[in-house]
Each structure stands twice: as C-alpha cells, then as structure tokens.
Amino acid sequence: MTSLSSQTPAGQRGPSDHVIRDQIILAAQQHFSHYGYGKTTVSDLARNIGYSKAYIYKFFDSKQAIGEAICARSLAGILAEVEAAAADGKSATEKLRRMVEKLTSLSAEFFFADRKLYDIAVHSAIAKWPPSQEYIARIKDILAGIIVEGREANEFECKTPLDETCRAIVRALQPFVSPLMLQYNLDDVPRCTNETLSLILRSLAP
Amino acid sequence: MTSLSSQTPAGQRGPSDHVIRDQIILAAQQHFSHYGYGKTTVSDLARNIGYSKAYIYKFFDSKQAIGEAICARSLAGILAEVEAAAADGKSATEKLRRMVEKLTSLSAEFFFADRKLYDIAVHSAIAKWPPSQEYIARIKDILAGIIVEGREANEFECKTPLDETCRAIVRALQPFVSPLMLQYNLDDVPRCTNETLSLILRSLAP
Numbered sequence: 117m118t119s120l121s122s123q124t125p126a127g128q129r130g131p132s133d134h135v136i137r138d139q140i141i142l143a144a145q146q147h148f149s150h151y152g153y154g155k156t157t158v159s160d161l162a163r164n165i166g167y168s169k170a171y172i173y174k175f176f177d178s179k180q181a182i183g184e185a186i187c188a189r190s191l192a193g194i195l196a197e198v199e200a201a202a203a204d205g206k207s208a209t210e211k212l213r214r215m216v217e218k219l220t221s222l223s224a225e226f227f228f229a230d231r232k233l234y235d236i237a238v239h240s241a242i243a244k245w246p247p248s249q250e251y252i253a254r255i256k257d258i259l260a261g262i263i264v265e266g267r268e269a270n271e272f273e274c275k276t277p278l279d280e281t282c283r284a285i286v287r288a289l290q291p292f293v294s295p296l297m298l299q300y301n302l303d304d305v306p307r308c309t310n311e312t313l314s315l316i317l318r319s320l321a322p
Numbered sequence: 323m324t325s326l327s328s329q330t331p332a333g334q335r336g337p338s339d340h341v342i343r344d345q346i347i348l349a350a351q352q353h354f355s356h357y358g359y360g361k362t363t364v365s366d367l368a369r370n371i372g373y374s375k376a377y378i379y380k381f382f383d384s385k386q387a388i389g390e391a392i393c394a395r396s397l398a399g400i401l402a403e404v405e406a407a408a409a410d411g412k413s414a415t416e417k418l419r420r421m422v423e424k425l426t427s428l429s430a431e432f433f434f435a436d437r438k439l440y441d442i443a444v445h446s447a448i449a450k451w452p453p454s455q456e457y458i459a460r461i462k463d464i465l466a467g468i469i470v471e472g473r474e475a476n477e478f479e480c481k482t483p484l485d486e487t488c489r490a491i492v493r494a495l496q497p498f499v500s501p502l503m504l505q506y507n508l509d510d511v512p513r514c515t516n517e518t519l520s521l522i523l524r525s526l527a528p
Contacts, residue, residue: 316521
C-alpha cells in the first residue's frame, strides 16, 4: 500500500496490492528522477518500463496519479521516521523538539538526495495533491498528540484551542516543512529551525 | 528616489533624481503589468516607451535593474503604510498587531491588484534581489523597535536575544509576507494571520 491513508488513492485503479502497480511506481520514480516529472509523458514511461500505455492506464488514470503515488511513498517514509523520533522523547517538549528536528532534517535530505523527485513534492504542495494534504494533516495529528500530552503534564498552556495551536505551529514551520519554501531556506537549517522551535516552545509555556 | 535605501541602487546609472529615470520606471511598470516581466526584453520596452535601447541603458544596466526599481517602489509603498499603521498603536502589543495586519492585508492587495507585477516581487524574493532583502531587513527593524518598546514596558519577555526574536518572528510570518508563499496562503488571510499573530504574542509573554 503506497498511500498515506488506508483508502484506495484517487486516480489509482484495480487491486491495490497488485505487484505490477509497485513495479510501475518504482520504474516511474527512476524515470522521473532522471528526466523530471514535467518532461515525461505516460507514453515515455510505458516505452521505458516496457508495458503498453493501455496497461499502465489499468492501474493509474493519469500521470498525476503516478506522481501522487510516488509522492505519497516519499512523504510516508518521512512521517514514519518523524513519528519514531518523537516517540523517543521523554517529555512533550523533547518530543516536539525531536519531531521538528527530524522533520526539517529529513526534508532537507530529501531535497539534496534527488532534486527531480523533490520537484514532484513541490508541485504536489502547490497543486494541493491529496498526498501533500494528507501529509500536513498527519503532521498536525502527531503534533496534537504531543500538545495534549504536554498540556496534561502541565508543560504547555491550556487556554488556546488545540486546533488553533496546531494550525499556528504547522504554519510557523512552513518555511522548513513546505517543499516549496524549504528550497529557499536551506541555508537556515538547522540554526533557524532551532530559533523557530524556541519561539514555538515559548508560545506553549503555561 | 525609488530605492528603499538612500544609496544609488545597484544597476542604476546617471543622476539618481533624473526625471527620465522615473518615466522609464513608470512605462516599464505599465508594460510589465500588461505583458509580464519574463516575456519582455529591453528592446520591447524601448520600442514601447519610444526611447532607444542605448538611451535606456544610460539609466539602467539591465532589465533586472528596471525590475528591481519597480519592485523597490512597490515594497517602499507597503512599508510606509506599515510603519504608519504601527505608529498608531497605543501599546507595543497593539503596534505589533497593526503592523502584522497591515503587512499581510497590503501584501494580499498587491497580489490581487496586479498579478504580473506581483510576479516580479515573487521573482525578486526567489532571486534575493536587493529590494527584497532590504524589505525584509526593514521589516525586522520596525519589529525590533516595537519589541524593544514592549520589553521596556514589561509587555514582552526580555530573555531571548533581540536579534533571535526578530528573526524567528519574521520567519513565522513568512507564509503571509513572502510573496512566494502568500499566493498559496491567500485563503488563510486574515483568520490565520490572527492565529499566527496570537502564537507570536504568546511567545513574547513575559
């Protein structure tokens, strides 16, 4: 399953666990990584993978659906590591710190590891593709869990509505979390991530 | 004088107060506003304004220098209103609120008023043209003045180094202040500006 959610992702067809689907995604990822998402057509992909265009369309209804599947896979990988890093924290403050540090360092790594795949994530963020929307929603969920824990332990203030706190924190992290912005803020990681994190922690003080 | 600073802007030549310079900037602004900055050459501009290309090059050493002058003019207009709005606040908290509200509302207005000129501001932000760098520096200066006032009046905490506080706040405002980001966050103005402002004010609490 390549989606962040448990439902069949929009644009994907046929059995969700089909091995061919995974082959297409992997081959497309390699192809996009080399030639770029924008410059590739489904015909190019089909030729390169060795399947017919019609066969690819049995699994994905468009190039975007393949792009979304690749994006969902990359983002799910980041989220899994972020959750694990946060879980290792002994207090809510430490969990938040670990979450933010992991999130920004992995996002920066993603950028440097493969610019062309990163461009798909930028495109996904701008076009508000479902994987990007689900990614942000999941980050808010992880954050909400940490904030609730911190409130219960009297580490964090309780007056501000939880939803508002989470939205405002995710937005304050946008320069380092949004693929679109991060590429222009890379010089500032990690020093400025720390400054932003300190501002967030001051805002959470009881 | 069209620059944000008092020095002759890079890329501009000849006497700084020359009336021809202003004519070129205004005509270029109209031309860019209609055809876009990217698609226009200095030859197109010259033909449209009715001056020779060589004559335009007496005042600006490149198309970018003209773009920078237009950008500086738009941003200086926003800053003047932001400073006036902040000055009207009775406390540092109110000044900060007015500053942020004016900054975000004028930035959004700028977007809706003229997409093609706004694109120059986006380009300027990405390419780190001097007017964008000076704009951010000036916003930090205005902010620093308000924070110092708030610290002296015991409205704001004094432990965090002033520079760090200012940098972190400007970064938290990036989703609404960066021309690049704002265009994707327009649905969120003004509700989310308020939430971000509240987070910032909580972080400033003594």
